[in-house]
Amino acid sequence: MGMQVSIDINFAQEYSPKEILKCLINNGGNIYYQNTVTYLSSNDIDDYNWLNIDMNLFNLDEFINSHNIMDKVGIVMVYDNESGGNLLIYPNYLSMSLSINRRYLSGEDIPDFNWYLKKMSVFLRNIKLSSIQCETIY
Structure with a gap:
């Protein structure tokens, strides 16, 4: 099994996953x-x-x-038309599995989480957060 890389964002309050998806798209995410x-x-x-x-x-x-206001939304999202992965959006958090053309800091062993967070920065500034967790499992 290969490397698993994800970014998990927990919200400080509940949001409609449909509205979160729209916000991500309006701020640079591409489906x-x-x-x-x-x-x-x-x-x-x-x-x-x-x-x-x-x-x-x-x-x-x-x-x-097709989704109810608080239904989970799942869709693949990329930034700059090349890097991203599977996005699951729930009312209280989102999880993005970074599986498409993953960005790295150096070589191919340390994911560049900063690149993804910068791409999501406008979105992140417009919601109330409780935590952001970046994880790599080798």
Whole structure:
């Protein structure tokens, strides 16, 4: 099994995952990667069966509206059209598994968490946080 890298952000209050997704997109996150959108359907409770669809067939508004206000949202998000991973958004936290073209500080052994946090900085300044945890499991 390879390296697992994630950023977990705990909110100090509950937010609608749908609104968090919109905020991330409005602040530089991109749900389109290699002309595809990868997402969890709104009725995927605990299976985590990620689905792929051509970006031209994906309707973001329909996707968002298919979720209830406090439902978990799962979608792949990248920054600069190249680096990111699977994003799970819950009312009280989000978790991003950094699995797409991971950024490194030096060589290929220490992930550059700062790069991702800078990309998310506008979003992070606009919500109330309780913690940010960056983790690498070798």
